[in-house]
Amino acid sequence: MIAMRVGHGLDAHRLAPGRPLLLGGYLVPDAPRGADAHSDGDALLHALADALLSSAGLGDIGDAFPPSDERWRDLDSRVIVEYVLRLVVERMAGARVVNVAAAVVLDAPKLGPHRAAIQHALAGQLGLSGERVGITFKTSEGLAPDHVQASVTVLLSVG
Ligand code: C5P
Numbered sequence: 573m574i575a576m577r578v579g580h581g582l583d584a585h586r587l588a589p590g591r592p593l594l595l596g597g598y599l600v601p602d603a604p605r606g607a608d609a610h611s612d613g614d615a616l617l618h619a620l621a622d623a624l625l626s627s628a629g630l631g632d633i634g635d636a637f638p639p640s641d642e643r644w645r646d647l648d649s650r651v652i653v654e655y656v657l658r659l660v661v662e663r664m665a666g667a668r669v670v671n672v673a674a675a676v677v678l679d680a681p682k683l684g685p686h687r688a689a690i691q692h693a694l695a696g697q698l699g700l701s702g703e704r705v706g707i708t709f710k711t712s713e714g715l716a717p718d719h720v721q722a723s724v725t726v727l728l729s730v731g
C-alpha cells in the first residue's frame with residue numbers, strides 16, 4: 573500500500589536594498605530590495621525545506637543550518653533543499669514528492685511575470701514536472717510592506 577505524507581513550512585525575511593531577491597532558486601531581475609538574511613534569504617526554498625522536514629517529523633532547518641553558524645553565511649539555499657531531501661529519503665525509504673503548493677506574500681515587485689520561471693526552478697530542484705508545482709502570489713495589502721513571506725505544502729508518497 574502506498575502511504576502519503578504531508579508537510580508544511582513557512583518562512584519570512586525582512587527586505588533590504590542591495591540584496592538579491594531569490595525565490596525558489598530563481599533570481600527576480602531588477603528587484604529593488606531582497607531578503608536581509610544570513611543565508612541567501614530564499615524564503616520559498618526555506619519554507620520548502622521545512623515542509624519536507626515536517627513531512628518526516630524531522631524538525632526544521634534551524635537544527636541543521638543554525639543562522640549563528642558562520643559556515644552558512646550567504647549559503648545557496650538549493651544546498652539546504654538537497655540536504656533535506658536526502659534526510660527525508662533516508663528516514664522514509666522510497667519517499668517521493670508528489671506535488672508542491674506554495675504561496676508567496678510580497679507587496680512589490682509584481683511576481684506574476686516570473687511565475688513560470690519560479691515554477692520551473694522549484695520543479696527542477698525536486699525533479700518534478702512544472703505542473704506539479706503550484707505557486708500563488710499575494711500582496712499583504714500594505715500590512716507587511718517590508719517582508720517577503722512564503723508558505724509551502726508538500727505531498728509525498730512513501731513506499
Ligand atoms: O494580494 P492581491 O490579492 O491584491 O494580489 C492580486 C494579484 O496580484 C494576484 O493575482 C497575484 O498573482 C498578483 N501578485 C503578483 N505579485 C505580487 C503580489 C501579487 O503578481 N508580488
Ligand code: MG
Binds near residue numbers: 583584609613614
Ligand atoms: Mg529564511
